[in-house]
Amino acid sequence: MTDPTPTALKLYVVLSRASEALHAHTKADIESHGLSHTEFAILEALFHKGPMLLGEVQKKILVSSGGITFLIDKLEKRGLVTRRLCETDRRARYAELTPEGQALIAGIFPEHAEVIRRATAGLGLADQRKLIELLKALGTEAEALEPRPTGLAAASKP
Amino acid sequence: MTDPTPTALKLYVVLSRASEALHAHTKADIESHGLSHTEFAILEALFHKGPMLLGEVQKKILVSSGGITFLIDKLEKRGLVTRRLCETDRRARYAELTPEGQALIAGIFPEHAEVIRRATAGLGLADQRKLIELLKALGTEAEALEPRPTGLAAASKP
DNA sequence: ACCTAAAGCCTTAGTAGTGAGACGTTCACC
DNA sequence: GGTGAACGTCTCACTACTAAGGCTTTAGGT
Numbered sequence A, B: 001m002t003d004p005t006p007t008a009l010k011l012y013v014v015l016s017r018a019s020e021a022l023h024a025h026t027k028a029d030i031e032s033h034g035l036s037h038t039e040f041a042i043l044e045a046l047f048h049k050g051p052m053l054l055g056e057v058q059k060k061i062l063v064s065s066g067g068i069t070f071l072i073d074k075l076e077k078r079g080l081v082t083r084r085l086c087e088t089d090r091r092a093r094y095a096e097l098t099p100e101g102q103a104l105i106a107g108i109f110p111e112h113a114e115v116i117r118r119a120t121a122g123l124g125l126a127d128q129r130k131l132i133e134l135l136k137a138l139g140t141e142a143e144a145l146e147p148r149p150t151g152l153a154a155a156s157k158p
Numbered sequence C: 001a002c003c004t005a006a007a008g009c010c011t012t013a014g015t016a017g018t019g020a021g022a023c024g025t026t027c028a029c030c
Numbered sequence D: 001g002g003t004g005a006a007c008g009t010c011t012c013a014c015t016a017c018t019a020a021g022g023c024t025t026t027a028g029g030t
Helices: A004-031 A037-049 A054-061 A065-077 A099-119 A125-144 B004-031 B037-049 B054-061 B065-077 B099-119 B125-144
Strands: A081-085 A093-097 B081-085 B093-097
Touching (some): A004 A037, A004 A099, A004 B004, A004 B125, A037 A054, A054 A065, A065 A081, A093 A099, A099 B004, A125 B004, B037 B054, B037 B081, B037 B093, B037 B099, B054 B065, B054 B093, B093 B099
């Protein structure tokens, strides 16, 4: 009946714009503390999850393998993070917050949360919950989808 | 009563993840045609709106002024876009598609739309419409919001 | 007419990140 | 217990930008 493509395109556009709009707010806030958005994401992950393997951090914040080395290097030089050897796997390293890093992120995070609360305050709680539900469904489906349809090849495993 | 902050944070996370998931699909598609995501955005804007001033393109795709010069330079070298002087304002330049650029984007766009349609197909049409409505509201409010509260200063103009 | 402020684009130097490959390590299987 | 594949991290060369400042042109007040 109705062609679904225009709706999908529209959804893509408003989704990108909304995400960018929120991003702009948090970016401004974070950079006022001398951190890049990505650096903040690392500190926050370590703050909420404790020490993590570099590879775990990498997957969490979505950077390349070279990128995570570079970023952790920078944070380490600033004394916010340290590397620690993993005892059970000598290829792997943990990243963990130093006391300075811990103090920094603990001081910044509440304000960060408040920036997000304010930026989303245009929507009531009920609408936000509905939005979360729909976005979660959309996100999981999109992530699960194979990158390319590759014709028919996906039906059988090699 | 209920604290709105956790909901806002959760919304921020799922919004970012959903946006990134869709983005990953379109990025893979676009790069398979030898274009970066940003270059594609420029071509698409020119395709749908006709010739635009560089400044207009810049606002549309959200890059710095240096960035738009760099990007249009690259597209011009590849013969996909040309600059044209603006007759009524000699500071300004138009960017417009060459026939080659026109042909390229016309060939790519339908597949791009199909990638988006497929990536969003986890949600039914009605859900997508609801999602668009909520995201539009969220996006406009967030964009309208002044970057920082700056205390009380916003009430009076200088 | 002029003078200043601002707009529009470009230049330059620098940064955050990517991608491919190297190296050491571990795992699974024979 | 040895071998090949897979893994986790790092290195290096490169790209796509950004930020700040410069030049030309325009607009607006006086």
